[in-house]
Structure formats: structure tokens, C-alpha cells
Amino acid sequence: MLSRVADSLFWMSRYIERADGILRMLKINYASSQDDVQEFSWRPVLKIFTYLEDDKIDVLENNTRGVLQYMVTDKENPNSVLNIVTQARENARSVQDHITKEMWQCLNDFYHTMRDEKLVPLLQKEDPVTILDILIRQGLLYVGTTDVTMARGEGNSFINIGKFLERGIQSTDILDVKFSVLNARDIDEPSDTTYWKYMLLSISGYELYLRTYRGGFEAKNVVEQIVLGEDFPRSVIYSISQLHRYFERLRSDRSNDAYDQLNFVIGKLKSRVKFSTSNSIMHEGLHQYLYETRAGLVEIGNTLNKNYFA
Secondary structure (H helix, E strand, C coil): CCHHHHHHHHHHHHHHHHHHHHHHHHHHHHHHHHHCCCCCCCHHHHHHHCCCCHHHHHHHCCCHHHHHHHHHCCCCCCCCHHHHHHHHHHHHHCCHHHCCHHHHHHHHHHHHHHHCCCHHHHHHHCCHHHHHHHHHHHHHHHHHHHHHHCCCCHHHHHHHHHHHHHHHHHHHHHHHHHHHCCCHHHHCCCCCHHHHHHHHHHCCCHHHHHHHCCCCCCHHHHHHHHHHCCCCCCCHHHHHHHHHHHHHCCCCHHHHHHHHHHHHHHHHHHHHHHCCCHHHHHHHCHHHHHHHHHHHHHHHHHHHHHHHHC
């Protein structure tokens, strides 16, 4: 497969995963903002998903409709869902011969939904959850169509590598920013049930947490699920394991050096996370641990770019 094609498939998938993460986060945080009007702030979401400076976040953090417009449809925001889906479609358009007709149709429909002129006034005047649900379903339709129709070859591997790399980075960012709101004392204490509930809902982990941990919400258990939960599809270790799984399918006699270099980088990070415990993470310092884990994921992306896409 040409490196240009692999690069486009990889980024097409990363962009769709990023759009899904943003939309889910916006939906759950909007619900949270309605429950806690006095103390709610959009600052954590803006920190995770935008490049805004602190002074601009100060202006926007309490303006719910303004945040929704900026994050979903603002053409000047490079990380708005509109611009992300546009980038995904451009990557897909350049490799139409390597994806299925159904995938292209789903992505094209998503793009035209985002470009609909009615979307902006609907977000401003109607119930945003209804609009966000429609957009989330568009992304889910694309993911399901890809899983059902895409041949299990190199192209599918690059698509899944992009998806799980983006998901792993998102999970570390969300956990780091959400915990940064708490002080050191709060981390060791059972916290407000609502805070943890909405955090877990934003990454679809709330129901699994309730089934797994019977003793209520504790910071250590939240960290354990999001970082080390091998059965949780948005955990850091699950994302790294799946990334490694699909990367192993790219091995060939023609690219042994490139394969070995990237395999080492992935294996090193996978071992570090796999053999951690919630206690060892807390002892090391959660922020430092997540910072180094995220750096490892970024290194995987850079090494992949250097050896497979450059």
C-alpha cells in the first residue's frame, strides 16, 4: 500500500474518532450544566479539545450556547466538529478506491449534515441534546459500516490504528484534565457522586463502573477503569492493546526495520501500562503518569509517520 493512502486512511479514522469524542463530551456536559447551573464550567472541555488561551477560555467558559457553537460549527475553530469531519471527508475522497462505497456514502452524509445551514440556529434555539444525538448517530453509522464492509487488509489495519491511537490520547487527556480540577486531598476521598457520574458518562463508562465497583465512587477506582480496564473499550490499556493488535498485521519481509522500530515503541508503552496498578499510579503521581503515557502515544504516532507515511 502506498504511504499516501495509508496516511489518509489513518487520519480519516482519527478525525472521526475525535469528532465522536467531542460530541459525546458536549452532550454529557450540557446535561451536567443543566443540573448544576451555578458551579458548572466548560473550562475542562475547552482545555481538552481546543487550542484557546486561558483569557479566551475565561470569556467562553460560562456561555453554554457559545461553547456549543464554537465546538460544533465554528469554521474558525480548527478543532470544531465541522472542520474535523471536513478533514476526514477530504482524506476519504483522496482514497475512494481503497474504501467501500458504503463508507464513502456514510462519511459524505455526515459531512453534508454538518454543512446544513439549519444546524447553527438549531443549536442556538432548540434542545442541543437532540441535535448532538443526531450527529453522534452519524458517526456511529460510519463506524458500524466500516466494520461490516471493509476488507480485513492493510487498509483496515491503518484505520483501526488511527482510531485506537486517537482514543487512547483522548482518554489520558480527559482523565488528566478532570482530575486537575480536584486538589490532592480530594483525590484520596470519595468525591461528589454527580462529578464522577458525568465524567464516566462522557466516555461511556458509567454503567460498567456500577457493575464493577459496588462501593460507590472513588478516585482510585475511576483511574483503574479508565487506565487499566482491559474490558473497557475506551480505557488506555485497551486502546494500546488494540493498536498493537492491528499493527502486528502489517508485518512483512519488506519492512522489517520499520516494523521492529515501531513494535518496540508500542511494546514499551504497553508493558508500562499493563504492569501498573492504581496504587502505583497514585504513588507515582497521576498527572506525571498520564503525561508520560500520553507522550508515549504521541511517540507512536510520530514513529508511525516517520516509518510508514513520510
